[in-house]
Every structure is written in structure tokens, then in C-alpha cells.
Amino acid sequence: MTGYAGRVRIGLEAGAVVTWESTGAWRVLTPLTGAGGWREVHLVGQSGGLKGGDRQHLRLDLGTGTRCLLTSVAAEQVLPGEGRRARSRLAVQVAPGARLYWAAVPLIPHRGARLRRHLTVVAAPEALVAVEEYVLAGRVGAGERWADVELDLSQHWWADRRTLRLADRQRLGPAAAAGGEEAYWSLTVLGPPALVELLDPLAEELAPGLWAGLAEPAGGRLLRVLGSVAALEDWRRTVRERLLPVWLGAAGGDGSGPRPASGVRGLALTH
Structure with a gap:
């Protein structure tokens, strides 16, 4: 059995000093400063992808006052x-x-992939944490639609080590192929209500061909969307353009900025 292990630590100190470290199969590119003043951190996985039997571990610690956009450089x-x-x-x-x-x-x-992924988030009071999940139905360009795959995606969000705020589990596989959707995307966010609630109008103005469901756990939101890759790419771009400047603390970071216009609420998804 092969295995990969990685640990990433990121911190932002007074005077905009960034510290980071990484070990194992993950590497961190030199953090950049985004247009809004936040730090942009890009992870590089060096394993070539997960294979059945592999184990992967990633830990991220953000220090007091850190503002960070985290992503990876490739699918x-x-x-x-x-x-x-x-x-x-x-x-x-x-x-x-x-x-x-x-x-x-x-x-x-x-085709034939099996994955169990679990996310644990511990967020202190007044912190804001937003995490995307983005899964394609397979090699979409080759015509695959959830063909012989089993994905078990779960998450637990805590206020501290004893207080659970959100628990969720999503299974994706051949049953998801019935509607012909090419991709699944979700966004989970917990934080100050004035900031979290900015997601609500966006959840109501979906483009044609997207299906969504919005859950409202205490102090947060969980939005799920199904649809074509093209429509979801446009949707993700809209979400980031509208929310990142506010959520990561640029002008209007207290939630008092302009709110997106509302539209039609999507359909609920089962899980």
C-alpha cells in the first residue's frame, strides 16, 4: 500500500509577516498578496493524484487576524x-x-475510483471560514458521468473541541448520473451573520441549468449546486467576484456593503 502525507501551516503576523511550512507530498508556493490585501496561498501536490489505497493528510492553521485565499494549482x-x-x-x-x-x-x-474524504474545521469566535467542494462527474470530455465511482465526502465544523456546529455527509456515485449533471459544487461558510448572509441572494439567482439547495445551520450556510461544467465555472467565478472582497476583509468587510440582488430560489437536493 502506498501513502502520501503532507502538513501545511500558514500564519500572518503583525506587520504582514507570513510564515509557512510544508512537509511530505505537499508544497506551498511563496504566498502572494491579493488585490484586496489578503494572502493568496497555492498548494502543489506532488503525488500525481490519489490512487486506491493511498492516504493523504493536510493540516492548515491560521493565526489571529490572518486573511487567506487558499487554493491548489491543478485539478x-x-x-x-x-x-x-x-x-x-x-x-x-x-x-x-x-x-x-x-x-x-x-x-x-x-472510472473505478473510490475516495473517502473528511474535513474537520475548528473555527474560533468571530472567525470566518468558507470552504468549497468541486467534483466533476469523471472525465467529462470522454463522456464519463459518475461511471463506477464512489465518493464519500464528509465534514465536521466545531466552535471548539467540544461544541459541534455542523456535520454533513455527501455520497456521489452512479445514482447521481440520472439527471445527466456533469459536476457538483458546494460552499460551506460559518462566521459573523452579517457576512454569512451575503450568500443568500446569490443562492437565489442561479443561471439556467443549475440546480441548488441551501441549508442554514446555526451561524452558517451550506449551498449545494449541480449542473454543467460550463455553468458551474461561471457560477463559481460570480461567487468569488462578489464575495471575496467582503469576506476577506476589504472595503465593506463588516457586511455593510451592497447586497446582491435576489432571484428565484433553487430546488433542494437530497443527501
């Missing part, structure tokens, strides 16, 4: 491994006043 591949399951564990701890937006890259499961 994640999940490869088959003789029926075995790949396992991925992601752990995020966010200090008081910190803000994180984890911008997902596409997760592409190849």
Missing part, C-alpha cells in the same frame, strides 16, 4: 486501485478574527 485526480479506497483527511484550525476562503480546484474521479 486533483482520483485513480482506481483494484477496488481499494483512497482516503484523504483535511484539518483546518482558524484563530480569532481570521478569515479563510478555500477555493477548490476540480476533483476528477476516474
Whole structure:
């Protein structure tokens, strides 16, 4: 059995000094300063993709007052491994006043892929954490639509080590092919209500061909969207353009800025 392990630590100190470290199969490119003054951190996976039997671990710690946009430089591949399951564990701890937006890259499961991924978030009071999940139905260009794949995606969000704020589990596989959707995307956010609620109008103005459901756990939102890759790419771009400047603390970072216009609420998804 092969395995990959990685640990990433990111911090923002007074005077805009950034510290970071990485070990194992992950590397961190030199953090950049985004247009809004936040830090942009890009992860590089050096394993070539997960294969059945692999194990992957990633930990992210954000210090007090950190504002960070986290993403990866390329899509994640999940490869088959003789029926075995790949396992991925992601752990995020966010200090008081910190803000994180984890911008997902596409997760592409190849035919026969099996993946169990679990995310744990511990977010201090007044922190804002937003995490995307983005999964393609397979090698869409080759005509694959959830063909012989099993994806088990779960998450637990905590206020501290004892207080659970959100628990969710999503399974994706051949049953998802019935509607012909090419991709699944979700956004989970917890934080100050004035900031979290800015997602609500966006959730109501979906483009044609997208189907969505919005859940409202205490202090947060969980938005799920199904549709074509092209429509979802446009949607993700809209979400980021509208919310990143506010959520990561540029002008209007207290939630008092202009709110998106409302539209038609989408349909609920089952899980």
C-alpha cells in the first residue's frame, strides 16, 4: 500500500509577516498578496493524484487576524486501485478574527475510483471560514458521468473541541448520473451573520441549468449546486467576484456593503 502525507501551516503576523511550512507530498508556493490585501496561498501536490489505497493528510492553521485565499494549482485526480479506497483527511484550525476562503480546484474521479474524504474545521469566535467542494462527474470530455465511482465526502465544523456546529455527509456515485449533471459544487461558510448572509441572494439567482439547495445551520450556510461544467465555472467565478472582497476583509468587510440582488430560489437536493 502506498501513502502520501503532507502538513501545511500558514500564519500572518503583525506587520504582514507570513510564515509557512510544508512537509511530505505537499508544497506551498511563496504566498502572494491579493488585490484586496489578503494572502493568496497555492498548494502543489506532488503525488500525481490519489490512487486506491493511498492516504493523504493536510493540516492548515491560521493565526489571529490572518486573511487567506487558499487554493491548489491543478485539478486533483482520483485513480482506481483494484477496488481499494483512497482516503484523504483535511484539518483546518482558524484563530480569532481570521478569515479563510478555500477555493477548490476540480476533483476528477476516474472510472473505478473510490475516495473517502473528511474535513474537520475548528473555527474560533468571530472567525470566518468558507470552504468549497468541486467534483466533476469523471472525465467529462470522454463522456464519463459518475461511471463506477464512489465518493464519500464528509465534514465536521466545531466552535471548539467540544461544541459541534455542523456535520454533513455527501455520497456521489452512479445514482447521481440520472439527471445527466456533469459536476457538483458546494460552499460551506460559518462566521459573523452579517457576512454569512451575503450568500443568500446569490443562492437565489442561479443561471439556467443549475440546480441548488441551501441549508442554514446555526451561524452558517451550506449551498449545494449541480449542473454543467460550463455553468458551474461561471457560477463559481460570480461567487468569488462578489464575495471575496467582503469576506476577506476589504472595503465593506463588516457586511455593510451592497447586497446582491435576489432571484428565484433553487430546488433542494437530497443527501
